[in-house]
Amino acid sequence: MADGQADSGVNRNPVSGSIALIRRWWRMVCREVDQVAVIEKVRGESGWTPRYVFMTCMSAGIAILGMLLSSPAVVIGAMLLSPLMGPILGIGFALAVGDFRWLRDAGRALGLGTIVAILFCAVIVAMSPLQTITSEIAARTRPNLFDLGVALFSALAGAYAMIRGRDGTIVGVAIATALMPPLAAIGFGLATFNWAVFGGALFLFFTNLMTIALTAAVMARVYGFSTYLSSKQSFAQSVVIVLVFVALAIPLGFSLRQISWEANATRQAQELVRDEFGDAARISQLDFDFDAEPITVTASVLTPEIVGGAEERAQRTLRRELGRMVNVDLRQFQVDTESTTDSAELALARMREQAAATREEIADLTDRLALIAGVNADEVTVDRNSRRAIVRVRALPGAELETYHALERRANARAEDWDVQVIPPAKELPALGVGEDGLDAAGRRNIDLAIWAAQRLAVPVGVSGSDAASAIVIERMREAGVDARRLPGEQPGFVALSWLAPDGGAQE
Structure with a gap:
């Protein structure tokens, strides 16, 4: 009987015995971790320092430029430089050990760094001539349940690397979680007032942030980091972590369902x-x-x-x-x-590529002409087949016809293979000086300007002056396709030009 009792004491339940063995092994693993050194290391990388601010700005600048250029290689470079992982891991470890002062400092560093990155990217986008939603930007606007999984696994790897002293793994974690590109996309949405991009990228950043911080807290507690929390507080913290993951998973699941x-x-x-x-x-x-x-x-x-x-x-x-x-x-x-x-x-x-290139070319030309003319882009008329663009400019204070003619020449010089026509306001036509041999040098320049304005406005021109000089001017204008009409009156030394109503009488 005694032998049977001894045997029953030795032969434990296999499941409970295995669990006890695993617990002893895990306690040995945890004793190998220098908790003080790990906490000091994480605390040192989670604060607000000049280096942190500088690297945040540099990473943000590289990220937004890479996304505007749709260059994955440049975006990856921004991920490697980003220092945001430090304060996020700091928040996680501070939650695990119950150090609320550390939690406040790390949260302050993360919040200020986030604001700096968003504003810095918004300024770059506002100054950039490229404000098109590229594939790199669009990829950060529709987070789904898979993004939560990527952030979860990356956070597990990052927390493990920090606890076990495998710092090289942090580089891969920085690339996987992609903390800076969503902030760059938020800055893009803010600068362009595109709230769909702004909201989608903000949700992706929030998902990565919360997942990394809470997973780091769980990993730190699993590794037995000492805590100042009571058992009730520790249990409440666990409940909150689970609820946050569930709250994130629900909308991300719906997003994944829509993508599917x-x-x-x-x-x-x-x-x-x-x-x-x-x-x-x-x-x-x-x-x-x-x-x-x-x-x-x-x-x-x-x-x-x-x-x-x-x-x-x-x-x-x-x-x-x-x-x-x-x-x-x-x-x-x-x-x-x-x-x-x-x-x-x-x-x-090739046809599709040419069509896409033509659309970009037309959009760029339309924006430039609208800016030059001081009008909205929808007031620019573009004929793609004949490659002609027409814009009616608004009257500029103190501007003469020569100013509008110069605007057209400048627009044509910048738009290769396009015929840009600027329709000026009906400003007063210049007088044409007359010498002994006909129009003088200034008169010849002014008649070309008058012909240009009449062609653009398609309005008849009245000509008054001496018979000989008026005949020269009228002939020159009619050769250019302008409806020129003789008006009574004679001014010695010059020919006067004036606009006429299309149905007005003419005297030759």
């Missing part, structure tokens, strides 16, 4: 087009505009045979499959054989 739906819609559209045209056809382009109402699908298909009614059938099928209103713009390009498909697709790609 969009990806599924794109896949269904691709399969539908393939079924409609067969294996011999190739989809050269398929674009969705999910923000449009209704959703717009644009597709280009290279096919050996034009299929009638394909666009209508695709539209009906997509509406039924997706349960949403969808407009389909299906463009078919016939190719003779499969061997010509590649060359046709290459030609289409």
Whole structure:
């Protein structure tokens, strides 16, 4: 009986025995950690210092320039320089040990650094001629549940590296979590008043911030860092951490669900087009505009045979499959054989590149002309086919016709291969000086200016002066296509020009 009792005391439950063994091993691991050295290291990197401010500004500047240029390599360089990981880890460790003074200092450093980075990026964007939403900016505006997972795993790695003295791992964590690019995107949204970009990037930064800080707190407590919190306070802290993760996961989950739906819609559209045209056809382009109402699908298909009614059938099928209103713009390009498909697709790609370049060129030209003329961009008329741009300028105080003529010459000099026409206000026409041999040098310059103004305004010009000089002026203007009309009156030494109403009488 005694032997049986002894055996029962030795043969413990395998599960509880394994747990006890793991606990003993973990206590040994925790004793290997120099907690004082780790805390001092984290505390030293989480404060507000001149180096921290300088590196934050440099990282922010590199990040926003890389995003404006859509250069991933430059953006990665900004991630490596960013010092924001320091105060975020400091917040996590301060929460774990219950040091609220440290928590306040680290939070102050993070808050001020965040504001400095956003404002610095906003200033750069405001001064930049490039204010287009690039792919690098757009990528930081739609956080989802996967972003939470990336931040979680990165935070685990970062906290482990800090506790175990593996500082080299922090570099990879800085790249993975990408703390600075979302701040740069926030600055872009602030400078351009694009609140969709501002809000999306702010949510991504907040997700990364909270995930890293709370995960660092959990890791520090798991490693047995001493705490000043009571058991109740420690339990309350654990509950808060769980609730924060759940609160972040819910909207990020909805965002992931929307992205998944969009990806599924794109896949269904691709399969539908393939079924409609067969294996011999190739989809050269398929674009969705999910923000449009209704959703717009644009597709280009290279096919050996034009299929009638394909666009209508695709539209009906997509509406039924997706349960949403969808407009389909299906463009078919016939190719003779499969061997010509590649060359046709290459030609289409070049056409799209040229069209995109032309749109950027027209937008740039429109903005420049609007700025020169002092009008809104929608008041500039652009004829893409004839490469002509026309803008009617507002009257400038003290400006004469020569000023507006100079504006047109300057605009044409900057817009290669474009015919820029500036329509001036109907300012007083210059007088034409007359010498013994006809118009003098100033008169010849002024008649060219008058012809230019009359051509732009398409208004008749009245000419008064001596018969011989008036005849020379009228002939010159009519050769240039200007409706010039003789008016009574004679002024010795010059010819006077004046604007006439289009239906006004003329005397030759």
